[in-house]
Amino acid sequence: MPEQQLTRRDRYRRRTVAEIKEAAMAQVRSGGPEALSLAAVARTMAMSAPALYRYFAGRDELLAELAGDAHLALARTLEAAAAGAATPASRLRAVAIAYREWALAQPHAYRLACESPHGCVASGAQRSMNVLLDVVAEAGAPPDAAGVRHFGLVWWSRLHGLISLELGQHTVGTGIDPGLLYRSEVETMVDSLRHRVTAGPRR
Structure with a gap:
């Protein structure tokens, strides 16, 4: 109102x-x-x-509200990244990179939104995921909704896993540049979708 x-x-x-x-x-x-x-x-x-x-009513309710706000802020960031890119592949890259940058800029908000039980049920949780699913579908994921959802969730879990490892300092001492590793995974994602478009539908 x-x-x-x-x-x-x-x-x-x-x-x-x-x-x-x-x-x-x-x-x-x-x-x-x-x-x-x-x-x-x-x-x-x-x-x-x-x-x-x-x-x-209590701490859990307040955390759920904050997680919802964090999800909405993340979604707006991803939407802006998608809107600023010109091609399906560049939109996918832009969204993936913006996702990591947002997480690194405010790691505790990211943890609340994406790694806590409060974030799983928060309002707005689906909005940021929808941005990823939209750019995945546009870049060449399977044409049916179930295929897009499966492909998008698999790749989201990989990107989320890399970010969580980086935020937890688990890559320190490995000699691996977490930024290069992340971008490599994004390019693998883009190439996989590009090959789907080139190969066409399976018969």
């Missing part, structure tokens, strides 16, 4: 919810989802802990 149509009480509630989420997300960005403390958020807001429960 537009702000001007809300009652004074509703406008106050909306602003308070936004401020609570901002304070909570600052904690998540600093120390990860596990660092979120409702008591600390309440102190930041200069309110009592019981008063905070008038806006969120």
Whole structure:
């Protein structure tokens, strides 16, 4: 509902919810989802802990809201990346690279959205996945929806796995450049789809 149509009480509630989420997300960005403390958020807001429960039923509900916001921010980033590329292959590359860059820029938000149970059920979780599925379909995935979904999910799991390894510092000491490894996987993805287009449908 537009702000001007809300009652004074509703406008106050909306602003308070936004401020609570901002304070909570600052904690998540600093120390990860596990660092979120409702008591600390309440102190930041200069309110009592019981008063905070008038806006969120508990820590899990607040984390789910933050995960939804993170998913929407990621989706907008991926949509912008797709819109800025001219060809199907370049759109796929742009979306994949933007996905990693977003994760590296805000690793704890990425963990909340993509590696926590709160992110799995959050509103907006499907929107960022839809961007990947759309560019995969356009670049040459199987023509039916089930094939696109299968191909897209398999490749998403590979990209997500590489990002998770990088964020967890698991590539340190291996002599492997995680950025080069990631881009190599993206090119494998592009080549695989290109070969599907060249080969045509199976008979």
